[in-house]
Amino acid sequence: xxxxxxxxxxxxxxxxxxxxxxxxxxxxxxxxxxxxxxxxxxxxxxxxxxxxxxxxxxxxxxxxxxxxxxxxxxxxxxxxxxxxxxxxxxxxxxxxxxxxxxxxxxxxxxxxxxxxxxxxxxxxxxxxxxxxxxxxxxxxxxxxxxxxxxxxxxxxxxxxxxxxxxxxxxxxxxxxxxxxxxxxxxxxxxxxxxxxxxxxxxxxxxxxxxxxxxxxxxxxxxxxxxxxxxxxxxxxxxxxxxxxxxxxxxxxxxxxxxxxxxxxxxxxxxxxxxxxxx
Ligand SMILES: [Zn+2]
Numbered sequence: 001x002x003x004x005x006x007x008x009x010x011x012x013x014x015x016x017x018x019x020x021x022x023x024x025x026x027x028x029x030x031x032x033x034x035x036x037x038x039x040x041x042x043x044x045x046x047x048x049x050x051x052x053x054x055x056x057x058x059x060x061x062x063x064x065x066x067x068x069x070x071x072x073x074x075x076x077x078x079x080x081x082x083x084x085x086x087x088x089x090x091x092x093x094x095x096x097x098x099x100x101x102x103x104x105x106x107x108x109x110x111x112x113x114x115x116x117x118x119x120x121x122x123x124x125x126x127x128x129x130x131x132x133x134x135x136x137x138x139x140x141x142x143x144x145x146x147x148x149x150x151x152x153x154x155x156x157x158x159x160x161x162x163x164x165x166x167x168x169x170x171x172x173x174x175x176x177x178x179x180x181x182x183x184x185x186x187x188x189x190x191x192x193x194x195x196x197x198x199x200x201x202x203x204x205x206x207x208x209x210x211x212x213x214x215x216x217x218x219x220x221x222x223x224x225x226x227x228x229x230x231x232x233x234x235x236x237x238x239x240x241x242x243x244x245x246x247x248x249x250x251x252x253x254x255x256x257x258x259x260x261x262x263x264x265x266x267x268x269x270x271x272x273x274x275x276x277x278x
Contacts, residue, residue, distance in 0.1 A: 002269055003097055004210040010062035010097055013069070017060060017126040026060070026069035027053035033061075034073045037110025039103040039214050040081035044091050046070050046098065059109065059128025061102045072102035074109055074128075085214050088262040096264050104213035105129075108142040111215075116140070144211075144218040148188040149176035151207070151270035152199065154226045154243055159274050161249075161258075162197060162233075162241035170259040173267045175238070176219070185220040193224070197241045198232030201225065207273070210266045221266045223274075246278040 003009070016022050031046035049071065061070040075081075084091075084103055091099055105128060112131050115122050120135025132139050151174045152160040161172040177192030179185050186204045193199050207221040231241055244252070252258035261267040 013060060013063055017129050023127055024053050030069035030071055032071040032073050033102050034075045035103055035106040036075050036077040036081055037107055039084045040077055041084045042081055044087060059105050070098055072106055074106050088264050100211050100213050107213055107215040112140060145216055146179040147176055147217045147219055148179055148185040149174055149219050149267060150189040150222040150224050151274055152193055152224045152226050154229045158243035158245050160243055162238040165239045170257060172258050173261045174270050189222050196234050196238040200227040202227050219266045221270055246275055
């Protein structure tokens with residue numbers, strides 16, 4: 001069971017976001033992480049706050065069960081920051097939701113400086129949980145891009161894995177793609193697999209979900225059965241794909257020939273759920 005299937009450990013502080021006195025007191029006793037757009041972070045944990053509270057660039061991430069508030073400070077990209085995605089496997093389980101929330105907020109602010117309605121400049125409000133246009137007054141909230149990700153198995157219960165050209169050597173994963181306008185995630189899963197490897201899906205079943213703030217995806221995961229096993233790669237999004245038995249995949253992973261996705265990804269959870277069924 002992943003953290004995403006359990007009640008959130010991070011409170012949203014929904015009723016306190018506009019309480020300036022409360023926010024400043026929380027800042028004094030809270031913890032903060034510096035981050036920049038592109039999911040760049042100054043470390044893998046929140047440190048005790050220092051300096052003054054700047055509502056223009058210090059955003060409330062939430063509070064821990066202990067009551068300690070967490071903030072993220074939006075900074076310019078600099079050499080002290082590292083991509084969270086690269087360090088992801090080093091993040092402790094109890095920190096992953098907090099870090100994902102922090103970079104998701106900063107990624108959104110980084111791209112939301114101008115109003116989609118009138119083009120005017122926008123400013124953060126409500127502890128950085130929304131922005132408001134200085135021109136037309138329109139309020140905007142953090143945006144998500146839904147993506148479907150699907151573990152496809154054949155009649156012999158082999159798992160379909162593919163790789164994108166941009167990935168590091170040996171990296172293989174289940175297939176995924178963004179949900180198009182007017183499409184359900186289940187339809188997106190069917191379309192992506194057909195487009196990328198030429199396989200038609202039979203039954204598609206919901207598996208689970210999680211945020212994936214690189215930069216702003218919401219992953220909706222499915223399992224599916226294949227109607228055929230012949231692969232016809234599109235050569236663009238997927239450069240290599242194959243069916244793997246549990247024994248084959250375990251051998252390739254042990255030998256280092258195949259590298260699986262981060263342990264904090266739903267892709268990995270899909271692969272491990274299939275592995276554990278065998
Ligand atoms: Zn506007």
